[in-house]
Structures are given as C-alpha cells and as structure tokens.
Amino acid sequence: DAGITQSPRYKITETGRQVTLMCHQTWSHSYMFWYRQDLGHGLRLIYYSAAADITDKGEVPDGYVVSRSKTENFPLTLESATRSQTSVYFCASSELEGSNQPQHFGDGTRLSIL
Amino acid sequence: QKEVEQNSGPLSVPEGAIASLNCTYSDRVSQSFFWYRQYSGKSPELIMSIYSNGDKEDGRFTAQLNKASQYVSLLIRDSQPSDSATYLCAVNGAQKLVFGQGTRLTINP
Numbered sequence: 001d002a003g004i005t006q007s008p009r010y011k012i013t014e015t016g017r018q019v020t021l022m023c024h025q026t027w028s029h030s031y032m033f034w035y036r037q038d039l040g041h042g043l044r045l046i047y048y049s050a051a052a053d054i055t056d057k058g059e060v061p062d063g064y065v066v067s068r069s070k071t072e073n074f075p076l077t078l079e080s081a082t083r084s085q086t087s088v089y090f091c092a093s094s095e096l097e098g099s100n101q102p103q104h105f106g107d108g109t110r111l112s113i114l
Numbered sequence: 115q116k117e118v119e120q121n122s123g124p125l126s127v128p129e130g131a132i133a134s135l136n137c138t139y140s141d142r143v144s145q146s147f148f149w150y151r152q153y154s155g156k157s158p159e160l161i162m163s164i165y166s167n168g169d170k171e172d173g174r175f176t177a178q179l180n181k182a183s184q185y186v187s188l189l190i191r192d193s194q195p196s197d198s199a200t201y202l203c204a205v206n207g208a209q210k211l212v213f214g215q216g217t218r219l220t221i222n223p
Binding site: 101 | 145204
C-alpha cells in the first residue's frame with residue numbers, strides 16, 4: 001500500500017531557478033492538495049484539485065503553478081524560485097467530496113532556496 | 115478572525131495524566147472535524163474524525179464535539195512520552211479543510 005508519495009524528499013536550489021515537486025497517489029482519490037508549512041504559519045493551502053484537469057487556488061498561490069493531467073499525479077512547480085519559498089511542502093489527497101473526508105498526507109519535501 | 119483557533123502551547127502534561135486539547139471554529143455550518151498528530155520533522159497523521167455532537171472514543175483518544183458552542187476537543191488519557199507532538203485541528207470548509215495552527219504538546223516523564 002504505497003499511498004501518497006512525494007519526491008524529492010529534500011531539494012536545494014538557487015533563486016530564479018525552476019523547480020518541480022512531484023506528488024503521486026495510488027488510492028485514486030479525487031481531491032489533491034498542496035500545502036506549505038512554515039514556523040508561525042501552520043499549514044497554508046497553495047493549490048488544490050477536485051479531479052483531473054480541475055485546479056483551484058488556495059490561500060497562497062502566487063509564484064506557484066500546478067497541473068493535473070492524470071488523477072494520480074499533482075506536480076507543483078515554482079517557476080522562478082525565491083528565498084521566501086523556502087519551506088516544507090506537503091501533498092495530500094482525499095476521496096470523493098474533499099471537505100467531508102479526511103486528507104492523507106505525503107512525507108513532505110523540504111525545499112531550500114539559496 | 116481566524117476560522118479555526120487553537121492554543122499554540124506549549125502544553126506540558128505529566129506522564130499518565132489526561133491531556134486536553136481544544137479547538138474553536140467560526141463556520142456554523144461545518145460538519146466534519148478531524149484531529150491530526152504531527153511529530154517534529156514528519157507529516158500530519160490523521161488520528162480522529164468526528165461528525166456528530168458528543169464523544170467518540172478510540173483507544174486512549176476521545177474526541178468531543180459541541181456544534182452549538184462551535185467547539186471540538188481531543189482528550190488523551192494515560193499520556194505517554196510518545197504522545198509528545200503538535201496536534202492539528204481541521205474543520206471542513208468549501209471543498210477543503212481549514213487547519214488550525216496546532217497545539218504543541220509535551221508529555222513529561
């Protein structure tokens with residue numbers, strides 16, 4: 001039972017570079033989510049997706065791009081990384097109606113931008 | 115006003131005692147409530163779901179929901195050092211969950 005996997009687990013890059021964080025789930029859950037977690041801010045929703053080809057902005061979408069061509073994958077791209085995007089990023093998924101179902105989280109990607 | 119509020123702690127409880135974690139929410143139509151545990155450097159892990167008023171017990175954990183007061187709590191009986199973690203309260207919103215900032219719990223041996 002692989003569940004939800006994120007890659008890479010750790011990434012160091014430089015400002016201005018493009019970086020993509022991958023998220024893959026094996027449950028066939030409809031909903032997928034990207035969060036960032038920083039000290040003092042808790043979990044903040046970046047983007048979410050209700051199904052393939054349907055995405056919507058969360059609380060902090062600026063500087064991020066998502067796509068969902070397949071149900072099982074939900075990559076997050078930082079088009080031009082900035083130091084303020086240094087954070088821990090979590091992907092999550094839930095089945096059916098997203099808000100009434102619990103979300104299940106991946107192990108996270110720790111991203112450092114120098 | 116924050117939609118989901120938790121005391122950030124730290125909350126310090128002696129081993130074997132009951133730890134009580136509290137959460138209030140602002141949206142009266144919320145129907146689903148969840149507690150997650152997050153160890154340092156790890157991802158949030160679902161430990162309890164509650165949908166109806168009253169208590170729900172699962173092992174040493176009890177979730178309590180009072181929709182009239184817009185209040186949900188988590189009790190941990192016989193607290194163990196392994197319960198030391200940050201506990202996140204989550205409440206359903208439009209298509210997504212709204213998370214509180216979490217309460218850091220420390221169990222002292």
